[in-house]
Structure formats: structure tokens, C-alpha cells
Amino acid sequence: MKRERVLMKGNEALAEAAVRAGCRYFFGYPITPQNEIPEYMSRRLPEVGGQFVQAESEVAAINMLYGAGGAGARAMTSSSSPGISLKQEGISYMAAAEVPGLIVNMTRGGPGLGGIQPAQSDYHQATRGGGHGDYRTIVFGPATVQEMVDLVGKAFDLADRYRTPVVIVGDGMLGQIMEPVVLPDPVDPDRLPPKPWATTGARGRRPNLINSLHLAAAECEELNRRLEAKYSEIRANEQMAEIVHPGADYFVVAYGTTARICREAVGQAREEGLSVGLLRPITLWPFPTKAFEEALETAKGFLTVEMSLGQMVDDVRLSVGGRAPVRFYGRTGGVVPSAEEVLGEIRRMVEEGDEGR
């Protein structure tokens, strides 16, 4: 049976998807352009016996998430760039203490107070851990409302499986846009795999400890090694990317909203007879290096397009490893590149071939 398509705003669809994934607790603080998420949750969660808490700040919200995740629940928080900066301390603690949770960043232009238009300039912050210490979080960069909805459930599953915070990076546009979407079937939170490590009261068992303090250097190193082993496993198993037009001579690399625009530009370029494809990372961490290996079988060059002045391009260069030239084109501060601009860059790349950087 084909399920019904509904027209939903990205932010609301994401919130509903979270509820259907068994999330019953939301902690947040208003900020544009993601306010529809807390607003939706404030109506929706009480209906399903959950709790919505508007925290006094993002710092408090992320620590509420730490507590809720530590207590064994599926829980989430959402914000946009300035608020995500404030959450970094808590994310670092969650990663260290191995507490699962979902963090959504509907990215807007920065740095500082910046603006409220869509941006991708928090890529480094998201994919390098963001807070202090040697840690990573799984990061998804969906391009459509449907993909975002589908990734919410996956994000919760991976957070629980690997006991790690997971980040979904959208942008203002993905949050505000309305698109037809098919919502997933609801999951019963009581039927999720048990979390014997959670702090639920030590009835009939030895007390559990959720902690990130390791005063003995050797012990702290041991924690880091254990985390790194987990991250290696994630790198090996959880990469996601889409290659449109495999076997092309050139590839545009883009994620999120930018990837939609690039897809259009790639289509136009192909109509002009240019052999161009699109490599679209879906996991930003782990970065989809395997997809690059595949593309490199034919690729003579890459063009990275971002709504920043060049962040993901670092990972593209690392993945390509000097085997082909990597170019960059970016708009930032909330300016969204147009398909025409990208098409111009594609033409230049093909024309100049290896001459390009």
C-alpha cells in the first residue's frame, strides 16, 4: 500500500519524524530559523505523553538532553548556529560519557550574530567535534524534507547503537521549505532495545555511572582509545553518499540545499553535452571517502560548492588525495548560490581541465 504524501514544512516534518521515531522529550530555546520545531513539539509531545521544556538557554537545553539521554530516553534538542555554539560543551560531555541524543542545527549565516538566512558555515564545527577534546559526532546533511525525515529515525538508531550524540545539519531553507513527504510508521518507545547502562535508579543491580572525568592520564587515554575504536567502526560502516551520473568526467560535490541547486546545474551542463555528475555526501561525518574512490575511477576533476567560503572542500581534498584537481565555489552569509552561477563554474572547470587548481 502506498502511504499518503503530506505537504509539510521541513521543521515540522522533522519534529513529527522524531516523535514517530520514539522521541518523547524535547529541550530547546527559540531561535530563527528553526522555531517551528519547538513550537510543534510544545503541541505534539503532550499528546503522546512526552515532555517539552523550553530551557532558559541552549546551554541548559543540551544539558537537559544529556540528562534525558543518560536516563535512557530518546530525546532531542534543536537550534541554529549561535545556539549550537553554546551547545558544544554539552555535546563534548555527551560524546565523552557516551550518551545518545539528537541535535539539529538549522544553520544560518555567521560568524557572530550573523543573519538568519541559510548557510553551511558550521560544517567544520559539526564534523570536527565542535567542542573540546578528541571526539566526533555522526553528522547527517540531508537535501530534501523527505530525506531529512528518513534520517531522523536512522539518527536515533545510530545514536543508541553507538551511544553517541548524532547531529542533523539542515539549513534555514530546508527548515522553512514545504514539500510533499511520506512520514514513517511510528515506533513504540517502550519496545526499543533496553539500555542497561542508563541511570534509572539502581533497583536490584549495581549502580550505573555516567561520567566524563578521568583524572589519571592513562585512564583518560584509555577512554579516548575506546572512543576512537568506535569512530573507526562508524567510519567503516556508516558512510552515506549519492552519486548522480556515475562514470562522469567531472563531479560537483555538494550537500544539503546546495546539492539540490547543483543537481539542477549538473542537469543543465549535461544538456550542453558536458560529462558531469554530482557526488552528494549524506553523512558529513563519517565523510563518504568510499564514494570518492568510486568517482575517482573516471573523475578528472571536482568542483566543491558550499554555502560557506570553503569548509567541506578540505575533506574533499583529503579524500581525493591529489589524484585530481579540486576546485571550490562558495557563497556565504546567507546568500544562496544560483544554478546559473554553478553552471558557469562547471563550464570553467571543463574548459580549463587540469589547468584548474
Place this chain on the structure above:
Amino acid sequence: MKLAIIMSGFGGQGVMSMGQLLAYAAMDEGREVTWLPSYGPEMRGGAAYCTVVVSDRPVGSPLTTRPDACIIMNRPSLDKFEEAVKPGGILVLNTSLCDRLPGRDDLTLVALPVTDIASDLGDFRVANMVALGAFLEVEPVVKSSSVLEALKKTLPEHRRHLLPLNEKALEAGALEARKRLQDRTA
């Protein structure tokens, strides 16, 4: 087939819901569609606009710098979007709240006093439906019956009684547009 439409007016003229209705209708007819609002600091009573893209294939960019059509509900919106419309594109203009006509002659122009027509029908707030009716007359990207179905689904219970008025507004817009187009070709 791919059509990008910008609808623009003052906050409160219903341009956002006009765009959403079109998007709903397109979805119900099995199309791919995106609706994207302009968003800015809250509530300054200023211009509000949205972009709707209807397509046979998944929509790439939900933004457009070169819309195929514009539905313009006031003067500031005309100033903002007149030049953007594609050559040969469509411009529906609310002359009730716009004291000039577009300077371009390469557009299909449907200029009608949308707000006055709505007021004559009994409620200026259905101006958006008049404009949408006029637009669909020139560019039947969706059936007006789909728009009404969408309205039926999205109107909350306590506002269902407004359906007949909305239907009338949609028809009135179509009728006025037809008249004006015939005048031109005559």
C-alpha cells in the same frame, strides 16, 4: 514541465496561504512541488513573499531568480519583482493596491483590482483567492477544483463556512482574467 511562481504582497494579504494552496493542489495532482517563504525578523508588517515550484520531477532549487510567473499584490512587490519575471512570463497584478502598471511589454499581464473584487464579494481577505483564480485562468498548472479540495482539507472546522465565499472569489478572479485577456486579443 517546471514552473516557478513568486507571490508577493503585504503581510496579511494571504500570499503565504495562496502559495500553500497551490502547492497542496499540485501535490494532490501527483506533481512534485516546493513552497518556500521569505523569512525575516518577525512581524514588521512589511512585504512577504513565497516561491512555489511545480514540476514533473523532484524539485532542485526551491528558489528562483527568474520566475515564470509573479502574482503581485501591492506596489512594493511590483517594484521588487517586475524585472525578475522571465521574458514571456506571466504577471498578475492587483491594481487596487498598485498605482502603476509594469513598464515591460514582453509579459502576459493580467491587471485587475483584486482587493476591490474581493470586497465586493463581501470580504477583502479573499483577495488572495481572486488573484489565484486569475492566475490559474492564464496558467492552469492545477485545476481550480484541486485548489478547492486543498482548501477543504486545510481549513479548520470552524472556518468551513468560508468555503463558498472562497469558491466565488476563485471564480470571480478567473472570470475577470478571461475578460481582460479577451479584450486584449480582440
Place this chain on the structure above:
Amino acid sequence: MTSRTWERPSGTEIVYERPRSLTDVVTHYCPGCTHGIAHRLVAEVIDELDIRERAVGIASVGCSVLAYKYFDVDMLQAAHGRAPAVATGVKRVRPETVVFTYQGDGDLAAIGTAEIVHAAMRGENLTVIFINNAIFGMTGGQMAPTTLVGQETTTSPGGRRPQRAGYPIRICEMISVLDGAAYVARQALSSPQSIARAKKAIRKAFEAQLEERGLGLVELLSSCSVNWKMSPGDALRWIETHMVPVYPLGVFKDWTEAGAEAASSPVRPAAGGSDGAERRGEAAG
């Protein structure tokens, strides 16, 4: 820069004009918003105390984030909630300046609670203008810590319920118990009389700084008709009928009055004091 091109007819007198400390630009505030009144009062006081060229304003994050465009003094824009900390930095480096923050209730009473409490605790010589409109205006009408019980906002659908969302926070009452606070008062921007009282309070809060007595804070009950979904006139009346009973007006602390009495017994309109008049007084609009 803003020279007038018209001549004043002889025999007439200027009775009302833009304060020197405000720029000649149209504000972005919604029609009927009381942020504009608060700006004007602050600017008038700066003019009257003749401190325009010593003043440094700290703009916070809220609808008044663009205050840096409206005050014709040196301005510094701070992160959400951090204005008192930023102000502290400026004042410690330049004690000769007169530093004020202008903050909303989300900014001061939610995310910035720690900063305001600790600025007061340290007895910083700062002036704080605190706009309490019981809502997050800029982000589109979410619940603030100052939102009244039962008040409908976009994140308290059906009204704020204490069981889930707690009770309104009374900042003046909290700050006034700190020894570093020199002057703490609450007034309403709802009628000509109360606006006049608000101005007096603002002046006092600047004087506390000029005399190096510690922190001066004035809370101004303000309207946000757009997010309250009321006409501007109704919004002013709502301040008086709904906010004042929860947020009593008066002076909570005043260094010029002999200590304890003022600190412990704020003037409450409910007690039928002189402030009662402004609840009865017809609101403008």
C-alpha cells in the same frame, strides 16, 4: 547631519523634538510597539544629564537588537544575554564612560540570568534598561520566563501551565536583594503618567552609575501587540490589567533612601499607594 531645513516662525517655541541622542531614522518596530517609547526616554535622560559623548550603549539580542541604529551614541552589540558582561568589560577599561544595556526579557531573564545577577552581585556601575513584554518578540512570540500563567504563546499552546512551564520570574525583586544593586525599579509604559514615572526611574538608574553607587536597573512593562495578538490600545490596557498585578510597580531599592525600608518594601499599587492611579488612568490609544 540632521540639520533642519525649516525656519521656526517667530513667537513660537519648540515644545517637542527628537532627543539629540536618537538618530534620525525610522525604526523597524511594529506599529504600537513600546520599544520606541523606551528608546526615547533613555535618550531624553542622556540628553538631560549631558552624557551623550560619554555614553556607551550595549545592544542585546531581541527586537531591540537594532538599537545600535537608533541611539546616537557609541554602541556595541552583544551576544544574546551577555550584555551585562560586555558592559562590565567596557566599564572596567573606561570608568569615565556611562555604560548602559538595553535588554528584553528573553535576553535578560532567560539566557542572560547569570550575567545580570553577577553584574549586580559585583556592584558594577552600569545602567540596565530591561524591557519586559512577557514574550520573545523577535523570534515570533514564544514563551518568555516572564510570560504570565495562562498566557498563550507559540510554545505554550493553550496558555502557560505552571505544572510544565513554571511561574513568571520577578527580576526586580530578585536583583534588589543583592547588595551590589544601587537602584532597582519597575514602571509601565502604558499611560502618560506611568511613562513619566518610568523616565524618572531611568534617570535615577543613570545617576546611580554617575555617583558610582553600583548597578541601576529599571524594568519597563511593555507591550508586544503583534505577538499578543491585540490592538495596540488593548495591549496597553493589558499591561495594566494583567501584567501590573503580577509585576507590581515601584522602587525596590534606592541608595538615596535610607537603606532597609526601601529595599524590603517596594511600593505596591495593590496597596492603594500613589501608583494605583496609573492602573485607573486611561491608556493612550
